Amino acid sequence: MAALATWTSRSLQRQVRVFRRDRLGLVGLIGLVCYALVAILSPYITAYGPDEITRDSDGSVSVTQPPSSRHPFGTTNMGRDVWSGVVYGTRTAFIVGAVTALAITALGTAIGIISAFFGRWVDELCMRVVDICYSLPLEPFVIIIVSFTGPSIWTISFGTTLLMWRSSARVIRAETLSIAKEPFVEAARAIGASNSRILWAHILPNVMPISTIYIAIGAGWAVLVEANVSFLGYGDPHAISWGRLLNQVFVTGMMRHAWWWVLFPGLALMLFVTCIFFVSRAYERELNPQLKEL
Amino acid sequence: MKRAVNLAALVLAIGLLVTQTATVSGDDLKPVELTVLYQSTSWDPIRNECGRTLTRTWEELGITVKAEELDYVALSTRIMKEPLDSFSAWIFGLVARPEYLDPDIHLSQRFDSANVGVDGTNFSGFSSAYLDGLIRAQRVEMDRDKRRSEVWAAQDYATQEVPMQPLYHVQNAQAHSVGRFDGWTSMIGYGVYNVWNLLNLTPLTADSTVRFAQVTDIGVSNPLNYNNGLTPDLMRLVYDTLARINTDGVPVRSAAQSWETVSDTEILVHLRPGMRFHDGNPVTARDVAFSYNYFNQWKIPEFYTVAKQVQGVEVIDDLTLKMTLVQPYPAVYQTVFAQIYILPQHIWDGMVEREKLASPLDWSCPNPVGSGPFKWGYWRTGQEVYLEANTDYYWPPKVNFRFMIFKNPEAVFMAVMGGEADFHERRLLPEQIAEARKNAKVEVTIAADFGVYYFGWNTRVLPGRDSLFRKAIAYAVDYDFIVNVVLKGYAYKGASFIAPANKYWSNPFIRLPELNLDTARSLLAAAGYQWNSRGQLCYPSEWELREYRFGDAPQWPGQPSAQE
C-alpha cells in the first residue's frame, strides 16, 4: 500500500518534470487531452450520429458534400457526416489504444521482470520468445487471427497484443537487471525477504515508470495496426474507426474526389499518433537518456 | 346455496378472464430476433449499404437485428454448408450471364425444393409442391407460349410468397477508351467484355492489342476450372462451343453450322467444315463427342449441371453427330451448346493417366489448345494473359487481347481512366460513372442488366418460416433509398428473379410493394404479432403459429392457397 502511495506521488512529480522540460512533449500531451475531451463529449459536439444518413432542408440525402457550415468535414457518398465519424472514431481509437497498450505493458513487464529476475534458462527462453515475436510480421498475423475469429476491435487488440509485447519486454528486462544490482535489493535479500516480496515491493515500483513509456508507444502502434487492418477490410464493421472511414472512401472509389473524406480521418489518425509519439519521447528522455529504442 | 354457486362461478369466470389477459399481455412474449448476413464493404459497398438500410427499417419495426458483414467465402459457406440454420436472412446476387437468359436456371436453382440442402442452390430452403410442379413443367415444355405462361405463374407465386425478395436490378455501366479502336459492341449481361466485341473491334492506331484490366487473376489455365467468374469468359475466347449467345441473348451457331431436331430428345448437329485447333489438327465430330462425354464422365463442377442433360453423343461422320438428351430440354442451345467446350481429343484423351493425376481438374494445362477465335499466347501469373488472334477462325478477329491484372478495383478504374487499359469488366460504381462521364478519354456505355440482387429469408427457421411475416416485411424495404441514394439512380427497383430486362420471360404484371411501415405494422398485427412494453416486436402465441402458415396448401395444377 505504502509502495503504491510513494509510487503515485513520485510519478506525479515526475510527470510535471517531464513536461516542463520537453516542449514537444507538452504539445503532445495537450493534443491527447484534446482528443480525450472530444471522445468524452462526442454526443454534444456533433449534430448527427456517426452512421446517420443526413438530409438537406429539401429532404434529399446530403450526398458527397464538401465541407460546409452544417457539415464541417463534409459528407460521405451516403450522406453520412464525416465530422461525426471522426469524432466518434476517437472513442474507438482510445479503446483500442488503451486496451492494447495496457495488455502489452502488463504482458511485457511481467515477462521482462520474470526473465531478468529468475535468470538462467528462464531468461534464455523468454528472450528466444521475444526474438520469435520480432520475426513474425505484425499486420499479416493480425489479419490471419481476425480471419479465424471474425473481425472485432477485441480480436484485433488481441492479435496485436500477442506480438507487440516484445518491445517492452526487452527493455524491462534490462531495467530489472540493473535494479536488481542496486544496494537496497541486496539489502532486502540479506534480511531474508522472499522473492515475491522483492518483486512486488522493490522491483515493480521502480520498473513501472519505464512501463508507462510503453503504454504510450503501444497505444500508438495499436491504433496504427487497427487502421491498417481496417483499411484492408478486416476491421470491425460495427465500430466507427478512422481506418474504416478510409477503407470506405477507398473502396467506393471516392478517394480522388471527396478529399475531405480522405484528409480528415487521415489527419486525425496522424495527429493522434504524433501526439503519442511526442509524449512517449518526452518520457523516454526523462527516464533514461541511454535508451535508444523508440 | 345457489347464490354461493353463482358467486363461485362469477369468481371463477373473472379469474379465468384475468389470467387469460395476463398471459396474453404478460411479458413472456418472445421477441423477434434475426441474424442477417450481408456483404462487407470491401466486397460490395452497395449491398453493404442495402444491408444497413434493411437493418435500419427492421429495427424501426421493433425487430432485434444482428447484422454480420462477411466476405464472399464466409457468406457462401454460411448459406451452403452445415448448419443451415445459423442465419435468418441474407443478401446475395445473381450476376447476369447470357446462359441465364433462359428462365430455367434461376427458377430451378433458387426455388426447386430438390435443390435444398448442403451445397444446394436453393439457399432459402423454400419448399412448395405447387412451385415445384410449375418449375418442372416449364423445363420440359416445348411450346414456347405455354412455357411462358408457366414461367409467369411461377414468378407470380414467388412474388406472393416472397421467400426471397429482389432489391434492385442494376444498369450495367462500363467505360472504354476512345480513339484506339472502333466497333465497340455491348452485349446483354456482359457489357463490353464479350466475344462479339473482340471480334468486331478494328484498330484505329498502329497498336492492335486491346488491353483489358481486371482485379482477379485466372487462377489456373485449365479450361475445366471454374474457380472464378472470369476464367470461363477467357476460356471461351480460346475454346469454341457449338453455339454462342449473341448480343441479344439468342443462341447462334458457332462451331455448329446447322442443327435439326430429330425428335423431342434427339438433335442432329452438322459441324462447320475446315475448323482447326490451334496446333493445326482438324476439329471433327469425334472431338465434340469426346468433349461432351468427358464433362459427364468426370462430373466437372459447374459444367456438369448442364452437361448431365446430355445422355450421349453419337458420331455419324467427320462432321456430323447425333446428340441424345435425357429429357426434352428447350433450353439446350442456350445452356448446353453454348457452354460445353470442344476439347481436342488428341490432347485430353488419356491425359489423366499420362500425368498421373486424380482428375483432369488437377492438370495445370500450361498451353491451352482450343479452336476458338484467340490463340493462347502466354500467362505471366499475377500480371497478365496474352491471347493472339486466330486468323484461321471462321470469323477472324482483327485485334490481339491482353488481360492485365491490377490488385485492387481502384487501380483498375484508374487504369482505364488514365489510358493504361482500354476496358474493364466490373460494373462501375455510381460515383465512378460521374467521373468517367467527365473524362474525355473514355466513353461510358450503360445497358440494362438482367442480374438480380436480392435478400432472402431462411425459410427453415422463424421468422422467415412464417409466410405472413415475410409478406408483411415485404412492405419494409426502402426501395426509393436503395435505388436513388445507394445506387444514385443507376438501377431499377427489384421486380422479379427473371429481370424485366429479360423481356420475353419476365412477368410484367407483378409488383413488389413500396415502403410502407404502417401497412407492415398492421399486417404484422393481423398475423398475431405484438409489441411488448419495450417496443420490441414479439412472436404470436404458440397456438397462432399454426402449420398452415408454413407449408403451402395447393397441389399443382393448383387452386389458390388458403391465404389469398
Next chain:
Amino acid sequence: MRRCVTGLITVFAIASITFLLFRLLPGDPTTAMLSPMLPPDERQQVRAEFGLDRPLSEQYLFYLRNLLRGELGRSFARRRPVIEILGERMPNTLILAAVGFGLTYLLAIVLSVVMIANINTWIDSTLTAICLLLRSPPVFWIGSMLITFLAFRLRWFPIGNMRTAGYPETGWLGMYCNWDFAWHLALPVFAVVIYELSFPLLLLRNAMMRHLMSDHVRTARAKGLRESTILARHVLRNSLLPLIASASISIGLSLGGFAVLEFVFSWPGLGLTIVEGISSRDYPVVQGAFLLMGVLVVLVSLVADLLYAALDPRITYR
C-alpha cells in the same frame, strides 16, 4: 557462429508457431491444407502427403519433414506448388525492401550529418518534428496520397504493378533490369522512404550527439583534427553500430506494413500474397508466405548482427 545456431532455433520456432496457428482454424483442422472443394480422391492424396488423419503430434513431424524437402503444399486456387508461387513473389518484396531501406539509411546518414552540423538550431528541431510527423500516418495513406497526386493527377509515375503489361523481355534479368521496372519501383520506394526515415534518422542523430560529447572526440579535437574528419571517422563510424543493431528490429516491424503497401501499389510481393490468400482462403499459400516472411526477418537480423560484429571489434561472441 552461435548467432547462426540461435537463428536456426528461431526459424524452427517460427515454423512451429505457423503450424500451430493454422491448425487453430475453427472447424475442421484439416482445412488448412485441404480445400473443401477438392474431389475425394485428391483429398486422400493430400491427406496421405501431410498425414492429416494422424494425431496432431504426428502431423507436426510430417510438416517438418515436408518443410525440409521444400514441400509447402499446393495452392487451392492456383493448383501449383506453394513454393513456386512464393519463389516468384519473394524477389519482388526483397528488391522493394532492399532498395527502400538502402535509400532510407543513406538518406538518414546524410540528413543526420546536416542536423548535427546545425545542431540546436531551428533546422534541427523542424526536421525532428517533421520526422515524427511522417512516422504517424499509416503507410497506406502515404501510398494512396502518392498515387493520387503523383501518379494519377500529374502522371509522373504509373499507378501500380511492377511492369507495364506486355513487356517483351523474358527471363529474370530482362524483367528486373530496365528502366520500366525502375519507373514502377519509384513510387513504392518513395513511400517506404518517407515512412521509414524518421527512426534511423533520429537514432543516428542521438547517437552522434552523444559521441560528439565523448572523451574520444574531445581528444581528437585537442589533437587539432578537422571537424569534418572527426565527424566522418569517429562519430559516424561509431553511430552506425546502434543503427545496425536496430535495423533488424525496424525492418521486422515494417515488413508487416508491406502487406498494406503492396496492396495499394499492386506490387506482387509476399505481403500481397498473404492478403490475397486470406481473402480467397488459400491457406497453404498464406502459411507458406507467413513462414517465409518470418525467415526473412531472421536472416536480416543475422546479417545485421554479423555486420555489427565485423564493424565493432570490441564485441566477440562467446
